[in-house]
Amino acid sequence: MLKPLGDRVLIEVAKEEEKTVGGIVLTSASKEKPQTGSIVAVGEGRVLENGEKVAVAVQVGDTVMFEKYAGSEVKYEGKEYLIVHEKDIVAIVE
Amino acid sequence: MLKPLGDRVLIEVAKEEEKTVGGIVLTSASKEKPQTGSIVAVGEGRVLENGEKVAVAVQVGDTVMFEKYAGSEVKYEGKEYLIVHEKDIVAIVE
Amino acid sequence: MLKPLGDRVLIEVAKEEEKTVGGIVLTSASKEKPQTGSIVAVGEGRVLENGEKVAVAVQVGDTVMFEKYAGSEVKYEGKEYLIVHEKDIVAIVE
Amino acid sequence: MLKPLGDRVLIEVAKEEEKTVGGIVLTSASKEKPQTGSIVAVGEGRVLENGEKVAVAVQVGDTVMFEKYAGSEVKYEGKEYLIVHEKDIVAIVE
Amino acid sequence: MLKPLGDRVLIEVAKEEEKTVGGIVLTSASKEKPQTGSIVAVGEGRVLENGEKVAVAVQVGDTVMFEKYAGSEVKYEGKEYLIVHEKDIVAIVE
Amino acid sequence: MLKPLGDRVLIEVAKEEEKTVGGIVLTSASKEKPQTGSIVAVGEGRVLENGEKVAVAVQVGDTVMFEKYAGSEVKYEGKEYLIVHEKDIVAIVE
Amino acid sequence: MLKPLGDRVLIEVAKEEEKTVGGIVLTSASKEKPQTGSIVAVGEGRVLENGEKVAVAVQVGDTVMFEKYAGSEVKYEGKEYLIVHEKDIVAIVE
Numbered sequence: 211m212l213k214p215l216g217d218r219v220l221i222e223v224a225k226e227e228e229k230t231v232g233g234i235v236l237t238s239a240s241k242e243k244p245q246t247g248s249i250v251a252v253g254e255g256r257v258l259e260n261g262e263k264v265a266v267a268v269q270v271g272d273t274v275m276f277e278k279y280a281g282s283e284v285k286y287e288g289k290e291y292l293i294v295h296e297k298d299i300v301a302i303v304e
Numbered sequence: 305m306l307k308p309l310g311d312r313v314l315i316e317v318a319k320e321e322e323k324t325v326g327g328i329v330l331t332s333a334s335k336e337k338p339q340t341g342s343i344v345a346v347g348e349g350r351v352l353e354n355g356e357k358v359a360v361a362v363q364v365g366d367t368v369m370f371e372k373y374a375g376s377e378v379k380y381e382g383k384e385y386l387i388v389h390e391k392d393i394v395a396i397v398e
Numbered sequence: 399m400l401k402p403l404g405d406r407v408l409i410e411v412a413k414e415e416e417k418t419v420g421g422i423v424l425t426s427a428s429k430e431k432p433q434t435g436s437i438v439a440v441g442e443g444r445v446l447e448n449g450e451k452v453a454v455a456v457q458v459g460d461t462v463m464f465e466k467y468a469g470s471e472v473k474y475e476g477k478e479y480l481i482v483h484e485k486d487i488v489a490i491v492e
Numbered sequence: 493m494l495k496p497l498g499d500r501v502l503i504e505v506a507k508e509e510e511k512t513v514g515g516i517v518l519t520s521a522s523k524e525k526p527q528t529g530s531i532v533a534v535g536e537g538r539v540l541e542n543g544e545k546v547a548v549a550v551q552v553g554d555t556v557m558f559e560k561y562a563g564s565e566v567k568y569e570g571k572e573y574l575i576v577h578e579k580d581i582v583a584i585v586e
Numbered sequence: 587m588l589k590p591l592g593d594r595v596l597i598e599v600a601k602e603e604e605k606t607v608g609g610i611v612l613t614s615a616s617k618e619k620p621q622t623g624s625i626v627a628v629g630e631g632r633v634l635e636n637g638e639k640v641a642v643a644v645q646v647g648d649t650v651m652f653e654k655y656a657g658s659e660v661k662y663e664g665k666e667y668l669i670v671h672e673k674d675i676v677a678i679v680e
Numbered sequence: 681m682l683k684p685l686g687d688r689v690l691i692e693v694a695k696e697e698e699k700t701v702g703g704i705v706l707t708s709a710s711k712e713k714p715q716t717g718s719i720v721a722v723g724e725g726r727v728l729e730n731g732e733k734v735a736v737a738v739q740v741g742d743t744v745m746f747e748k749y750a751g752s753e754v755k756y757e758g759k760e761y762l763i764v765h766e767k768d769i770v771a772i773v774e
Numbered sequence: 775m776l777k778p779l780g781d782r783v784l785i786e787v788a789k790e791e792e793k794t795v796g797g798i799v800l801t802s803a804s805k806e807k808p809q810t811g812s813i814v815a816v817g818e819g820r821v822l823e824n825g826e827k828v829a830v831a832v833q834v835g836d837t838v839m840f841e842k843y844a845g846s847e848v849k850y851e852g853k854e855y856l857i858v859h860e861k862d863i864v865a866i867v868e
Contacts, residue, residue, distance in 0.1 A: 213678045261638045262355045300387045302307045356449045396401040450543045490495040544731045584683040589866040637826045732825045772777045
């Protein structure tokens with residue numbers, strides 16, 4: 211298992227279907243928009259300046275939208291994930 | 305439903321009517337000004353350094369003006385929304 | 399009504415008279431200086447890191463000087479206003 | 493009267509005498525150094541993150557040196573003043 | 587022994603196997619991704635603004651992923667290590 | 681007297697002897713290093729976010745080394761001084 | 775004696791032996807790595823926002839590694855030292 215540190219979460223990114231026209235891949239303009247993924251693991255939260263720890267606001271299993279280009283791509287047991295800070299998650303899809 | 309995180313809000317942006325002169329679209333100078341929209345969902349607010357949570361100052365249904373170019377465009381069930389931080393909302397239209 | 403958010407205020411900007419010499423508009427050097435306006439509405443103030451709210455230091459009706467180029471221009475019911483943060487107001491004219 | 497906001501002060505700037513040699517104005521190298529002026533009005537001070545207000549460390553009537561190029565020039569009843577933040581005042585001349 | 591200071595940790599970096607094709611070393615695109623290593627020593631943690639010390643969230647022996655290009659390379663008794671701040675560790679591999 | 685504000689101190693800068701070779705002034709490489717001077721006056725210290733005032737760590741009469749290019753040159757009663765923030769003083773020479 | 779201010783320490787830098795090949799000095803790539811030195815004096819520590827003073831985490835006599843290019847070179851009684859902030863010390867060599 212990968213255990214994200216601090217206020218980071220581990221995301222399995224949802225594949226975006228690429229549209230092709232006659233075999234030509236169209237670089238979708240929508241690719242600049244937030245992406246969707248599923249939370250696989252969450253960190254223990256960030257530590258405030260008063261020593262208190264604040265849990266992250268998402269849970270394992272949540273489907274989330276996150277800022278494109280945020281986070282670090284990691285590979286674990288042959289599978290690709292993204293590790294992003296909680297602040298880069300814009301919304302939960304319920 | 306889309307549930308914005310932290311001090312973010314989900315906005316349905318009001319359409320700006322484009323004026324045309326003889327069919328030519330005029331890029332309005334006013335386009336650099338704040339835009340108007342309607343609050344569709346709000347986050348739970350931001351966490352202060354003392355651990356307290358501060359609710360966002362707008363409510364679902366409010367009509368607001370927000371800084372142009374702020375936020376992230378998201379698409380949900382075929383409809384376009386904007387997710388912006390509370391700090392990018394300049395005023396409530398009452 | 400427009401209700402500014404946080405430590406923002408709504409200002410009706412005073413017109414600067416342009417001097418002309420023989421019909422030629424002189425771009426006054428003074429245009430880089432702070433402008434004057436009248437407070438039309440004030441926000442509820444900013445929230446400190448201890449959760450306390452600090453009221454803005456100006457009131458509706460005050461005539462103020464504010465930093466040129468600060469704030470966002472907004473249009474409301476056919477009239478132009480400026481929404482600026484309290485920190486961009488340099489002085490009250492009493 | 494002009495009442496500066498927050499930790500700002502209103503300064504009447506002392507004239508620097510320009511030296512001329514045979515009628516040619518010498519741009520003094522000393523012009524990059526702090527300038528001197530007299531405090532005409534002071535703001536109520538800045539608000540700390542614990543809500544406390546800290547009075548400014550100078551008083552009306554004090555002669556001060558302040559960083560060149562700091563502050564905003566304002567004109568009030570035909571007279572020019574400078575409004576600077578307390579942090580740009582380097583010393584009191586006693 | 588090397589004892590890292592503050593919230594730093596000492597990492598023995600795992601070797602990435604370079605793939606070669608007919609003897610030509612391929613600069614792997616994956617080289618921009620976080621690297622893996624093993625924690626050899628940890629600092630005493632960072633000091634919060636209230637004077638409290640927060641222990642680092644990893645322990646000696648942990649296998650971790652950390653941001654590529656983070657930290658300082660050090661050589662100690664003929665062996666190379668990396669000293670990184672805790673914030674540059676993205677996840678623990680369990 | 682000049683009374684520095686906040687955490688500033690007034691320094692009488694020690695002259696660096698310039699070495700000349702056959703009358704040619706050598707721009708010493710050491711000129712990029714901290715300079716030495718004598719504390720002539722100190723401010724009342726800086727105000728922390730809890731309202732407490734912290735006295736500066738140097739006293740009138742101390743010989744100090746300070747960062748080159750730090751501070752503001754001031755002239756007072758025909759004599760040149762430097763006003764620097766306490767943070768730009770690197771050491772006391774005892 | 776030189777007494778560093780705040781969270782600064784005075785370091786006697788260890789000489790790096792330069793390797794020469796046939797008399798030609800080789801600029802070692804390792805020169806970008808942290809350097810080693812010995813702590814000669816330490817400051818009284820930094821003051822937190824609550825007024826508390828935090829002692830530096832190294833002691834006189836410690837051998838330390840510190841970030842290359844950090845700090846200010848000073849000369850005292852004909853000998854060269856480096857004054858660096860505690861944050862630029864990466865590890866203690868025990």
